[in-house]
Amino acid sequence: MDKIKMMLSAIALVAMASRAEAAERRTYPCHRLAQAPVIDGKMDDEAWANIPEAAGFYIFQGFENFAIQKQTCFKAGWKDDAIYFIVRAEETVPEEMIAMAKKGRMLWEDNSIELFFFPPDAQKCTQLIANSTARLYAAQGNKGITISPDLEIRASVGKTEWFLEWRIPVTMLMAKPPKEGDEWPVNVARNILTGPSNERHTAWPFLNKGFGDIKKFGRFVFKGEASGKPIAEENDINRTYVRYMHGEIKKLNGGPAERYMKELAEVKKLAPENIEAKSLFSSWEQIVRLSKQPSPDYRELTHMRGPNLRNRSDDCIARAMMEALLK
Numbered sequence: 001m002d003k004i005k006m007m008l009s010a011i012a013l014v015a016m017a018s019r020a021e022a023a024e025r026r027t028y029p030c031h032r033l034a035q036a037p038v039i040d041g042k043m044d045d046e047a048w049a050n051i052p053e054a055a056g057f058y059i060f061q062g063f064e065n066f067a068i069q070k071q072t073c074f075k076a077g078w079k080d081d082a083i084y085f086i087v088r089a090e091e092t093v094p095e096e097m098i099a100m101a102k103k104g105r106m107l108w109e110d111n112s113i114e115l116f117f118f119p120p121d122a123q124k125c126t127q128l129i130a131n132s133t134a135r136l137y138a139a140q141g142n143k144g145i146t147i148s149p150d151l152e153i154r155a156s157v158g159k160t161e162w163f164l165e166w167r168i169p170v171t172m173l174m175a176k177p178p179k180e181g182d183e184w185p186v187n188v189a190r191n192i193l194t195g196p197s198n199e200r201h202t203a204w205p206f207l208n209k210g211f212g213d214i215k216k217f218g219r220f221v222f223k224g225e226a227s228g229k230p231i232a233e234e235n236d237i238n239r240t241y242v243r244y245m246h247g248e249i250k251k252l253n254g255g256p257a258e259r260y261m262k263e264l265a266e267v268k269k270l271a272p273e274n275i276e277a278k279s280l281f282s283s284w285e286q287i288v289r290l291s292k293q294p295s296p297d298y299r300e301l302t303h304m305r306g307p308n309l310r311n312r313s314d315d316c317i318a319r320a321m322m323e324a325l326l327k
Helices: 001-025 103-108 230-238 237-250 255-270 277-294 307-325
Strands: 025-034 071-077 082-090 112-117 128-130 136-138 152-157 161-168 183-191 201-203 218-223
Touching: 025 230, 071 183, 082 112, 082 201, 103 128, 112 161, 128 152, 128 161, 152 277, 230 237, 237 255, 237 277, 255 277, 255 307, 277 307
Parallel strands: 025 071, 025 218
Antiparallel strands: 071 082, 082 161, 112 128, 112 183, 128 136, 152 161, 183 201, 183 218
C-alpha cells in the first residue's frame, strides 16, 4: 500500500511539473518596427497598430490562475539600436495608486511594472522597474546601474487604465543588436497595490520563485516587420489565456447567468431609467453568448469579470430592492 501511495504521489508530481512547464512556455513575436513610436505613454501611435498585443498575466504563485480583476497587456517591437515597449495596465481606482518610493530599488512597493531582459550574449540579466509616474530604477545582477541617457520612458494615467511606454537602448542591456530569428528570455511583471490582494504580483510567464526566475522567463522571438492585422498572432499568443477565460465564462453560464438576468430584468421593470441594470443585463447576455462560442475573441473575454460582475449585479439588485421598499 505504501509503495502504491508513493507511486501515485510521484505521478501527481510529474503531472504538476508538466502542467507548470506547459504554462511557462510563452512566446512573443517581437516585430521590427516600420517606424519608431513617439514615446508619450499612449498606445494610439500608428507605429503600434499592426503589433500584436500579449494579454493574460499569471498570478504569482497562483497555481496557474490568471489575473482577472486587473489585467495587464503589452506590445513590443525593435529597431537596430533599441527595444520599444508599451504596457497597458487596467486600474479601476487610479486615484488610489501609490507612487511614493523614495529609493529606486523600492519601486516594487509602488504600483509598478518590471521588465527583465537576458539577451544570449549578455553576462547578466537587466531589470527595469518603473511606477505610474515613470520613476525608474535599473539593475543588472541585483546591482543598481546608471540609466542610459538614451533611454526614454513616459507614463499616462486614465480613468480605467494606465500606460508605460519605453525606448530601451540595446547597449543598456549589454547586448548586440538583435537579428531576425534571435530569441531572448524576457519577463514582464506587475505590482498592484490597489487590490485585489490575490493579484498583488502578476507576471506574463508562470513563475514560482520570483520575478527574476530566468529559467521560467517567456521568450521574445525577433521577426521582420508585421504585415496586416495582428489578429491571427494575438489568438496564438493568448491561446492559453483564452482557454482559461473561456472556462471561467462557462462557469457563469447556466445557473448564475439565468438568476442574475431574471433579477436584473425585474429591476429594469421597476426602474426603466436604471442605466446600470441595463448594462449589467447586457453583460450577462454577452457571457451566455461567449460561453457558447467554440473560439471567442480574447478581447471580448478580457472585458468579462466574473467575481466583479457578480458583486456589481448583487449591489445593483440590492439597491433597487431598497429603493422599491422606501417608495
